[in-house]
Amino acid sequence: MKRKPLLAGNWKMHTTVIEACHLAAEIGRCSAGIDDRDVLLAPPFTVLSEVAHVLKDSKIMIASQNVCWEDSGAFTGEISPTMIKSAGGTAAIIGHSERRQIFHEDNRMINKRVQGALKFGLVPILCIGETLEEREEERTFIVLTGQIRDGLAGVSAGDMKKTIVAYEPVWAIGTGKTASKEQAQEVHAFVRNLLAEMYEKDIADSVRILYGGSVNVDNVDGLMAQADIDGALVGGAALKAESFCRIINFT
Numbered sequence: 001m002k003r004k005p006l007l008a009g010n011w012k013m014h015t016t017v018i019e020a021c022h023l024a025a026e027i028g029r030c031s032a033g034i035d036d037r038d039v040l041l042a043p044p045f046t047v048l049s050e051v052a053h054v055l056k057d058s059k060i061m062i063a064s065q066n067v068c069w070e071d072s073g074a075f076t077g078e079i080s081p082t083m084i085k086s087a088g089g090t091a092a093i094i095g096h097s098e099r100r101q102i103f104h105e106d107n108r109m110i111n112k113r114v115q116g117a118l119k120f121g122l123v124p125i126l127c128i129g130e131t132l133e134e135r136e137e138e139r140t141f142i143v144l145t146g147q148i149r150d151g152l153a154g155v156s157a158g159d160m161k162k163t164i165v166a167y168e169p170v171w172a173i174g175t176g177k178t179a180s181k182e183q184a185q186e187v188h189a190f191v192r193n194l195l196a197e198m199y200e201k202d203i204a205d206s207v208r209i210l211y212g213g214s215v216n217v218d219n220v221d222g223l224m225a226q227a228d229i230d231g232a233l234v235g236g237a238a239l240k241a242e243s244f245c246r247i248i249n250f251t
């Protein structure tokens with residue numbers, strides 16, 4: 001089954017209001033008229049509405065970099081699904097390895113976030129990935145299975161169709177070390193098989209699985225040529241319009 005490619009830029013903790021508006025405008029210009037692939041930007045919370053405003057006439061989707069499971073209340077420092085939607089967002093990155101590693105978010109909390117996003121109508125982009133130590137100990141598939149099974153606990157088949165998965169090996173994020181296209185494909189195929197076991201083959205075949213971890217202008221074409229790689233979640237190379245635009249236009 002052919003899935004529409006999705007090129008996503010995760011701006012992490014970068015960009016002031018002015019920088020974000022400039023970058024969004026440039027990306028809007030270079031992706032105008034592109035129909036055969038989707039583009040998504042995940043700017044910091046503080047500029048979600050500005051970026052959405054700059055891109056209001058484009059098809060670019062806006063995502064937050066995290067989301068709370070509750071829609072309002074005493075959750076200092078969190079952001080609710082409705083807040084994200086009211087700022088123009090339609091999706092949320094959840095369980096990014098920086099959230100897992102630096103802020104100690106575990107599969108249970110990540111699952112609550114996934115469920116919250118779905119309940120309030122945001123597309124969850126569930127990030128999974130093994131550390132270098134886990135890979136070296138040959139625990140990659142065990143770790144990923146736990147992240148998928150626990151992260152998606154309670155997610156119905158109907159909701160799974162709306163969900164996006166991003167495989168981001170921790171050792172490849174921001175390090176310049178990409179997984180080889182063969183390594184990435186092997187994991188993507190594994191994840192798709194696991195989803196087929198948990199749901200049904202048709203659902204597994206329809207879920208977009210993005211690769212992330214040092215995606216750049218030189219490796220994007222090879223990665224995107226893999227059968228089970230449906231897109232990229234890009235950090236560093238998404239902060240410059242020139243490189244992100246080249247990534248969007250992968251061949």
Ligand code: PGA
Pocket residue numbers: 010168172173174175176212213214215233234235236237
């Ligand atoms: P990177 O980040 O492209 O800078 O490695 C990817 C990510 O963390 O989403």
